Amino acid sequence: MRDDPSMSQTEPPFALEIRGLTKRFDRPAVDGLDLRIHAGEFYTLLGPNGAGKTTTLRMVAGLLQPDSGSISVFGIDALAEATAAKQIMAWLSDEPMIYDKLTPLEYLEFVAGLWGVDAALAEARARDLIAWLGLEPHGHERCEAFSKGMRQKVALAGALVHEPRLIILDEPLTGLDAGSARQVKTVLRERVCAGCTVIMTTHILEVAERMADRIGVIAGGRLIAQGTLEELRRQAGKSGSLEDTFLTLVAQERVA
Amino acid sequence: MTRSGSLAWFARHELRLAWRDWVYMLTAGERRRRRTVVIALVIFALFMHLVAYATVAAYAGAARDPDRLTLVVVTGSALLSWALMLSQAMESVTRAFYARADLDLILSSPIRARRLFAVRIAAMALAIALMGTFLAAPFIDVLAALGGWRWLGAYGVVAAMGIAAAALAVALTVALFRTIGPRRTRLIAQVVAAVIGAAFVIGLQVAAILSYGTLSRIAVLQSATVLAHAPDGGSILWWPARAALGDGADLAAVGAISLALLAAAIAVFAPRFGEHAIAAAGVAATVTRQRSRGGFRGASPRRALRRKEWTLLRRDPWLLSQTLMQLLYLLPPALLLWRSFGEGTHSLALLVPVLVMAAGQLAGGLAWLAISGEDAPDLVSSAPVSARDLLRAKIEAVMGGIAIVFVPFALALALISPFDALVAALGIAAAAASATAIQLWFRVQARRSHFRRRQTSSRVATFAEAFSSIAWAATGALAASGSWFAVLPGLFALGVVAFARLISPAKA
Numbered sequence: 001m002r003d004d005p006s007m008s009q010t011e012p013p014f015a016l017e018i019r020g021l022t023k024r025f026d027r028p029a030v031d032g033l034d035l036r037i038h039a040g041e042f043y044t045l046l047g048p049n050g051a052g053k054t055t056t057l058r059m060v061a062g063l064l065q066p067d068s069g070s071i072s073v074f075g076i077d078a079l080a081e082a083t084a085a086k087q088i089m090a091w092l093s094d095e096p097m098i099y100d101k102l103t104p105l106e107y108l109e110f111v112a113g114l115w116g117v118d119a120a121l122a123e124a125r126a127r128d129l130i131a132w133l134g135l136e137p138h139g140h141e142r143c144e145a146f147s148k149g150m151r152q153k154v155a156l157a158g159a160l161v162h163e164p165r166l167i168i169l170d171e172p173l174t175g176l177d178a179g180s181a182r183q184v185k186t187v188l189r190e191r192v193c194a195g196c197t198v199i200m201t202t203h204i205l206e207v208a209e210r211m212a213d214r215i216g217v218i219a220g221g222r223l224i225a226q227g228t229l230e231e232l233r234r235q236a237g238k239s240g241s242l243e244d245t246f247l248t249l250v251a252q253e254r255v256a
Numbered sequence: 257m258t259r260s261g262s263l264a265w266f267a268r269h270e271l272r273l274a275w276r277d278w279v280y281m282l283t284a285g286e287r288r289r290r291r292t293v294v295i296a297l298v299i300f301a302l303f304m305h306l307v308a309y310a311t312v313a314a315y316a317g318a319a320r321d322p323d324r325l326t327l328v329v330v331t332g333s334a335l336l337s338w339a340l341m342l343s344q345a346m347e348s349v350t351r352a353f354y355a356r357a358d359l360d361l362i363l364s365s366p367i368r369a370r371r372l373f374a375v376r377i378a379a380m381a382l383a384i385a386l387m388g389t390f391l392a393a394p395f396i397d398v399l400a401a402l403g404g405w406r407w408l409g410a411y412g413v414v415a416a417m418g419i420a421a422a423a424l425a426v427a428l429t430v431a432l433f434r435t436i437g438p439r440r441t442r443l444i445a446q447v448v449a450a451v452i453g454a455a456f457v458i459g460l461q462v463a464a465i466l467s468y469g470t471l472s473r474i475a476v477l478q479s480a481t482v483l484a485h486a487p488d489g490g491s492i493l494w495w496p497a498r499a500a501l502g503d504g505a506d507l508a509a510v511g512a513i514s515l516a517l518l519a520a521a522i523a524v525f526a527p528r529f530g531e532h533a534i535a536a537a538g539v540a541a542t543v544t545r546q547r548s549r550g551g552f553r554g555a556s557p558r559r560a561l562r563r564k565e566w567t568l569l570r571r572d573p574w575l576l577s578q579t580l581m582q583l584l585y586l587l588p589p590a591l592l593l594w595r596s597f598g599e600g601t602h603s604l605a606l607l608v609p610v611l612v613m614a615a616g617q618l619a620g621g622l623a624w625l626a627i628s629g630e631d632a633p634d635l636v637s638s639a640p641v642s643a644r645d646l647l648r649a650k651i652e653a654v655m656g657g658i659a660i661v662f663v664p665f666a667l668a669l670a671l672i673s674p675f676d677a678l679v680a681a682l683g684i685a686a687a688a689a690s691a692t693a694i695q696l697w698f699r700v701q702a703r704r705s706h707f708r709r710r711q712t713s714s715r716v717a718t719f720a721e722a723f724s725s726i727a728w729a730a731t732g733a734l735a736a737s738g739s740w741f742a743v744l745p746g747l748f749a750l751g752v753v754a755f756a757r758l759i760s761p762a763k764a
Contacts, residue, residue, distance in 0.1 A: 061638045087640035097632035099564070101571040109552045113560025114639035123552040142544045142571070158635065 014072070015039040015166050015197035021059060021069035023221075029055040031221035032069070037199060037214075039074070039165075042192045044212035045201045046246055052221035053201040057168050060199075061091035073166060087115065090159035094171035096151040100144035104135055104154045107143065108161045115162035122161060129157040133183060149180035156184060160191070167191065169200040173207060185211060209242040217249050224253045261367040266375040274379065301394065308394035316403030322501055328486050330497040336456055338417045341388050343453030345418075345425030348380045350445040352529075353429070353438075353536045363530055373529035374522045377426055381518050385418030406502025413500045413507065416514035423517035425449075426525050430532065438535040443573045450577065454584045461588035557641040561649035562656065565626050568704070569657070605736035607669065608680045609729035615662055616687030616725025621707075622657050623695035626650040629704035651692055658688045676736050683732035690724040690753045697760035720756035724749050 018035040022028065030052040037043045047053045058064040060071055062082045071078040071085075078085035098107055105126060112122030130139050133153040138146070143154060152172065159167055167188070173181045188198050189211065202208055208215050209229060216226040225235045233239055236248040259265060279290075318326050362372055392414045399407040432441045432448070487493055499507035555563060569576060588610075627650050630636060636646060662684050670677035698717035702710070710718075727749035734742035 061634075063634055063637050083640045083642055086638055089638065091634055091638040093634050097634055099568060099631050101568050102564075103546050106546070106567070110560050110564050111635065111639075112552065113555040113563075114557045114636070114641060116557060116640070119552040119554035126552070140546050140548055142546060145543045155635075 013038065015041065015074055016060060016199065017070075017072040018056070018060070019070045021056065021071065022067045023052075023055055023059060023064065024067055028221050030059070030066070033218070033221065033223055035216065035223055035226075037197065039197055040192065040195050041197055042188070042211055042213045043197075043199045043216065044208040044214075045199065045216045045218055046203075046205070046208055047201075047218035048250055051218045053218055054170050055221075056218070057091075057170055057199065057201065061089060061168055062086055063091065088165045090162070090164035090167045092155055092159045092167070092169045092172055094174045096148070096155035098143050098151055098154050098158070101142055103138075103140050103142055104130055104157065105139050107154055108157055111158040111161050117162050125161050125163070126157070129160055132187065133157055148175045149177055152176060153180065153183070156187065160187070164196070166197045166199070169198065171201055171203065173202060173204055205242045205246060215242070217246060219250050219253045225249050261371065263371050263375060266372045267378075270372075270375050270379050274383070304394040305398060308398040312395050312398055313402055316399045316401075316407070318403065318501060322497070324483055324486055324489065326501075327489065327494045327497045328482060330500060331494060332460075334413070334417065334496050334500070336460075337388065337392070337414070338421060339456040340453050341384055341418050341421035342425055343449040344387070345380065345384050345422045346429055346445055346449035346452070348383065348422075349425050349429040350442060350449070352376060352380070353433070353533055354442055359533050363534065369530040370527045374526040376529070377422070377522050377526060378518070380426075381419045381422035384422045385415040388414045388418040404502075407500070409502050409504070409507045410500040412511055413496050416510045417496070419514040419518050423514070423521040426521045430525050430528065433532050433535070438532070442536070443577060447577050450584065458584060458588055557639065558645055558649035558652070561636075561641075561646065562653045565650065565653035566656070569622075569625065572704070605676060605733065607665075608676055608683060608736040609733040611662065611665055611680050612683035612687045612732040613725050613729040615658055615684040616691045616721070616728060618661065619654060619658050619688035620691035620695055620721045620725070621710075622654045623651075623692040624710045625704060625707065626653050627695055628699045628702050628710070629707060630701065631704055633701055647696065651696070654692050655688065658684070679732055679735045683728050683735075686731075686749070687725050687728040690728065690749065691721045693753060694720050694724065694756050694760075697757055716756065716759065720752055724752045724756075727752060 014036050016035065016037040018033055021030050021033040021035075023030040029050075033052070033056060035056075045053050045057070055064065059066045060073070060078065062078065062085065066079070073085040073089060076085045076088075099110075102110065108126035108129070109119075109122065112119070112126070117125075127139075130136055133156065135150065135153055135157070138150065143151060146154065152175075156172070159169075169188075172184055172188075176184065185207065188200070192198050192213075200212075214226060214228055215232060217224050217232070225232055227235065229242055229245070232242070232245050232249065236245045236252070238244060238248050315326075318330075322330075362369055389411055392410065396407060396410045396414075399410065428448070429441070429445050432445050436444060495506045496510050499510045553563075627647070639646075666677050666681045666684070669680055694717050698714045700714065727745045730745035731742050731749060734745065
């Protein structure tokens, strides 16, 4: 377990604590999942397609109601006190959902309004984020003509403008060019350095290998392994790249 | 087997897609619903035949060699229908340019795309003709049953009108493309289509108001002035009317002219269709800069949501035109209102149902946009705002839009007749609230750009919205005329809303 110097004595130890989380559609999508993520951690969730990663994170973000189980965000019961939990969280999906007819600055103004951020403070943060993400020349252009990378950056700025303590990202690098992907990774890393907790799903194992403090592997709706890359290698009983380790762990789970 | 890339091959491909689209539209993809759909269609057809009997039975005995009055009324009614067909055809052609669907695949393949576009233009003509025939069928059937087989020629006239409308729509839309470019054509074509659809109806109503102080269109067609200026019986203008009344030679002429128009449209425009579709694809890449309006404005979540809804609507001319188009029909009532300032209040009761009906329809469209047409659902759902507050803000946005449009009407009405204004205000509120509630209970997450499909996503919601608006309009009309019978359609409207609530997914 990592020590987090930014945590006060009264602060709960976990940014996210999930117990016995279950969600069924036609078949169990998430099957009694237990997961604990420390405050200030960069945690990456890996798993094959249909493993239950997105379903889990959507339940954490309050976008899906679980069948059973509990979710706690910095000690707040996210199911009983959804609004309080959402106040300190941000969610970003792989498909950037923004409004075509708004400019990036107007979009950020809207997001700040939803989270109740003071207008002057929100504007200063929005301008910083726009500059930081290289969107300054496009700040007053409507988003309708933006490329996927630019839209993803606008959505990311929206996730950061209210300074959440927990950022949840579902495949945020899908479809981004190398430059945009690097910018997004840099921004996320800096947020973690500033004490923010980031949980991210990705299929790009190299990103998980290089960025994550800990990696969780999920299959069949359950957490089958978690830890640093070294710890995962030990669990898999195999040295080599994360790709080898991941494929071995998933194959072992299928056999079991 | 047909050869790949041939006209017949494309025709088979298009027919298969159209058939599956049509079946899906009726059954929402559920095989079990097919029987229900067939039963519903039979009931609908029977009901429409009853309506047709009540409307046209008196005309079934019209002579094969009709007088000028009959020719004017039949031709005027045909022109009304044709304007609507032309409007519908322009919408279809515009959609064909801008919907990407399979165009990228076809245009990047080595086959001759002109053949596909030839088939598509023909398919559009067929669809318009079939739709017109389907809607006219009950009226023609009743006329044929009561007045003889000769009336069946009207089927041919309706089909010919549909084909001619499609041919002209292709020419008009391509002309717009060439004159104002692909960026503006989408919006302008939609507006032109709506204006064409409404113009003839509105024009007749305006003439009726100015001449007779009534909203009745037939009053103008039957007027001595129109009859005096109508051409004599041998004019080409009467061919469609004569064909509908059973003249075989005129029917053949009308059919031949419409097919010739379609053939010309295909020959001239099919080769260019691909170029226009490619030009339309480049529209989205155009950058639009907004003027900076100073710093951020502070707002509560509800206010931020309301402001967002209104900004998005204001900046999307296509959506704005789609939602506000029905307000064109408010022009004649506005004129009647203006005229009544100087001439008393005797016909003001006519305004109430028109206002109430328009409010219900507008509220339904706005409510769909605000509640179902959310382009960033995850963002809004993950915000620290309760679901109740979210919905409240969106309903406030809808009601605000309704108030902006209808309060001026109610105030103007109040100056002349406070009682009518009160009835209209209550009716508008009831119709708007009912339509909004129905959209709320039947909400389905969708992109705003799918606004046109809202009526096929839930037919129950569409019919419930329409029936409640009609019933509230009837309530308003009867209440304004001081009749206690107003209670009956009012109860029916409440029943429709209650039934919608009962079977809605929200309740389930």
